[in-house]
Amino acid sequence: MIKFSPRLTQKLAWGFTWAMGSVAVLIMLLIVGYVLVQGLPVINLDFLFSSPEGGLAGEGGIFSCIVATLWLIVTTMAILVPLGLGAAIYLSEYAPDNKLTHFIRYSVELLAGIPSIVFGMFGFAVFVLALHFNYSILAGALTLACLLLPFLVRSAEEAMKAVPSSQREAAMALGATRWQTVTRVVIPAALPGITTGIILCVGGAVAESACLYVTMGGSAGMPTSLLSGGRTLAVHVFYLAMETNALDKAMATGAVLIVIIIAINLITRWVSRYLQTRMKGGTSYGV
Amino acid sequence: MMSRYFVDRISRRLVLCFGTVAFLILIFIAVFILKGSLPALEEVGIVDILFGTKWYPSHEAFGILAMFAGSVIVTLLALVMAVPLSVGCAIFLAEVAPRRISNIARPAIELLVGIPSVVYGLVGMVVLCPFIAHLSGTGSGSSVMAAAIVLAIMILPTITSISEDSLRAVPTLYKEGALALGATHWQAIHHVLLPASRQGIVTAVILGTGRAIGETMAMVMVIGNSPILPANIFAPARTLTGNIAVEIAAATGIHESALFVTGLVLFILIMIINSLGFIICRRKND
Numbered sequence: 001m002i003k004f005s006p007r008l009t010q011k012l013a014w015g016f017t018w019a020m021g022s023v024a025v026l027i028m029l030l031i032v033g034y035v036l037v038q039g040l041p042v043i044n045l046d047f048l049f050s051s052p053e054g055g056l057a058g059e060g061g062i063f064s065c066i067v068a069t070l071w072l073i074v075t076t077m078a079i080l081v082p083l084g085l086g087a088a089i090y091l092s093e094y095a096p097d098n099k100l101t102h103f104i105r106y107s108v109e110l111l112a113g114i115p116s117i118v119f120g121m122f123g124f125a126v127f128v129l130a131l132h133f134n135y136s137i138l139a140g141a142l143t144l145a146c147l148l149l150p151f152l153v154r155s156a157e158e159a160m161k162a163v164p165s166s167q168r169e170a171a172m173a174l175g176a177t178r179w180q181t182v183t184r185v186v187i188p189a190a191l192p193g194i195t196t197g198i199i200l201c202v203g204g205a206v207a208e209s210a211c212l213y214v215t216m217g218g219s220a221g222m223p224t225s226l227l228s229g230g231r232t233l234a235v236h237v238f239y240l241a242m243e244t245n246a247l248d249k250a251m252a253t254g255a256v257l258i259v260i261i262i263a264i265n266l267i268t269r270w271v272s273r274y275l276q277t278r279m280k281g282g283t284s285y286g287v
Numbered sequence: 288m289m290s291r292y293f294v295d296r297i298s299r300r301l302v303l304c305f306g307t308v309a310f311l312i313l314i315f316i317a318v319f320i321l322k323g324s325l326p327a328l329e330e331v332g333i334v335d336i337l338f339g340t341k342w343y344p345s346h347e348a349f350g351i352l353a354m355f356a357g358s359v360i361v362t363l364l365a366l367v368m369a370v371p372l373s374v375g376c377a378i379f380l381a382e383v384a385p386r387r388i389s390n391i392a393r394p395a396i397e398l399l400v401g402i403p404s405v406v407y408g409l410v411g412m413v414v415l416c417p418f419i420a421h422l423s424g425t426g427s428g429s430s431v432m433a434a435a436i437v438l439a440i441m442i443l444p445t446i447t448s449i450s451e452d453s454l455r456a457v458p459t460l461y462k463e464g465a466l467a468l469g470a471t472h473w474q475a476i477h478h479v480l481l482p483a484s485r486q487g488i489v490t491a492v493i494l495g496t497g498r499a500i501g502e503t504m505a506m507v508m509v510i511g512n513s514p515i516l517p518a519n520i521f522a523p524a525r526t527l528t529g530n531i532a533v534e535i536a537a538a539t540g541i542h543e544s545a546l547f548v549t550g551l552v553l554f555i556l557i558m559i560i561n562s563l564g565f566i567i568c569r570r571k572n573d
Contacts, residue, residue, distance in 0.1 A: 006471045017379035021380065024373075024376045024443060031399075031440075035406060115528060117503040124535060179298045208403075237406065250409055254405070
C-alpha cells in the first residue's frame with residue numbers, strides 16, 4: 001500500500017474539503033440561478049395580478065395563489081404564535097425538572113421529526129373529514145400550525161433561556177410576580193430570538209406543500225372565507241408541473257417563491273442584528 | 288381590575304395547558320392514524336399489506352412492500368451521496384476555510400434549507416430527469432436515481448450544519464494538544480476532531496435520514512410514482528410518502544384505510560430513526 005507523507009495527505013484532504021465546499025455552494029447557485037433566470041422573464045404585472053384559469057396550458061397568473069398564501073400565513077400565525085409562545089414560556093420559565101417536563105420536551109422533539117405528509121394525513125382525518133371543515137384554508141392552517149409548533153417552541157425557548165437569570169432575580173427582588181417578570185423582562189430581552197423564530201415559521205409556511213396539498217385541496221379560485229379551499233404558491237407549482245404543460249409558469253412561480261425565501265432570510269438577519277444592537281443600547285442605559 | 292397575583296395564577300395554568308399541546312398533538316396523530324388503519328388491517332391482513340408486492344387498489348390488492356423498498360432504496364442512495372459531501376463541507380466550514388470564505392459559504396449552503404421542496408422537484412423534472420433519460424437511454428428519466436440526487440441535495444444542509452456544530456463543539460485544547468505533539472492540521476482533524484465529534488456527526492446523519500424518508504412532493508415529481516419494485520436505479524418507483532400524497536384525495540373505504548396503514552408504517556419508521564438519534568445524542572451528553 002502506498003503511504004503518503006503527512007504533508008501530502010493534508011494537501012489531498014484540503015483539496016477534498018475545498019471541493020466539497022465549492023460543490024455545495026455551486027449546487028445552491030445553480031438551483032437558485034436556474035429558477036430565477038428561467039422564471040423571472042415570465043413574470044409581469046399581468047402574471048402577478050390575474051388568477052389561474054385551469055386547463056392544460058396553465059393559462060392565467062398567480063393572483064389567487066398569492067391571496068391564498070397570505071390568508072394561510074395570517075391564520076396559521078394567529079393559531080401558532082400564542083400556542084408556541086405559551087408552550088415556550090412554560091418550558092423555559094415554569095416547568096419543574098420532573099417526568100412531565102421530560103415528556104413534553106421529548107414530544108416536542110418527536111413532533112419535529114414527523115413528516116409533513118403524516119401531518120397532512122392527520123389534518124385530513126380530523127379537520128377535513130371529522131370536523132367537516134372540508135378542503136379549506138382553516139383546515140390547512142390548523143394542520144400547518146401543528147407542523148410548525150415544535151420549531152417555534154424550540155427557538156422561542158432557546159431565546160428565553162439565553163436571558164441571564166440575574167435579570168429575572170432582579171425583577172422578582174423588586175416584587176414582580178413571575179408573570180410580570182416573564183412579560184416585562186424575559187420576553188422583551190428574548191425578542192430578537194422570538195421574532196427570528198416567527199419569521200422562520202412564516203418561511204416554513206410559504207415553502208410547505210405536502211400537508212397543504214391534502215388539507216386545502218387544489219381549487220384555484222379566489223378564497224372568499226376561511227372555509228373556502230385554496231392553492232398556495234408552492235402547491236400551485238406542483239399542479240403546474242404535474243398537470244399542465246406550463247413549465248415556464250411553474251418556473252415563474254418557483255422564482256417568486258425563491259425571491260420570498262431570500263427576502264425572509266435577509267429580513268431575519270436584519271431583524272436579529274437590529275434588535276440586538278437596540279437591546280445592547282437598552283441594557284447599558286444609565287451606566 | 289384583576290390583581291396581579293390573580294393574573295399570575297391564571298397565566299401559570301394557561302401556559303401549562305399550552306405546554307402540553309405538543310404532547311396532545313403527538314397522541315392525536317398516533318390515535319387517528321391507527322384508527323384509520325384498522326379497517327384495512329382487519330380486512331386485508333397485516334402480513335398481506337406489509338409484505339405484499341402488488342398495489343392495485345381497483346383489484347383490492349394493497350401490498351406496500353414496493354413503496355417501502357422505494358423509500359429505503361432512495362434514502363440509502365441519497366445518503367451515500369450526501370454524507371461524504373456534507374461531512375466534507377462541515378470540515379471545510381469549521382476548520383479549513385478562511386473565515387472570510389466560510390462566512391459567505393455557510394449562509395449560502397443554509398439557504399438550501401429554505402428552498403421549497405416543490406422547487407427542488409421542479410428543477411429535478413426539468414434539468415435532471417432529461418439528463419438521466421439521456422444517460423440511461425430509456426424512459427422519461429423519472430427514476431430512483433433522479434429522486435436520490437434531489438434528496439441528497441435536500442438533506443445536505445441539515446447534515447452539514449449539525450456536523451459543523453459538533454466539530455466546533457470539540458474543546459480547542461484537544462486540537463492544540465495534537466498540534467503541540469507535532470501533528471499536521473489534517474492529522475489533528477482526522478485523529479482527534481472527527482473521533483471526538485463522531486456522535487454529533489452520526490446524529491446529523493440520522494436526522495438527515497429522517498428528513499429523507501419524510502420528503503414527499505419533490506419525490507412525487509421526479510420518481511415516476513409506479514407502485515412496483517424498481518428493477519434498477521434507472522427505473523421508476525414510488526415512496527411511502529408519495530403513495531399517500533398521490534392517492535388520498537380520490538380514495539374511499541378500504542383503499543383510504545390502506546393509505547393510513549402507509550402513514551402508520553411511515554410514522555413508526557420515523558419514530559424508530561429519531562429515537563435512535565436521541566439515544567445517541569443522550570449518550571454524548573452523559
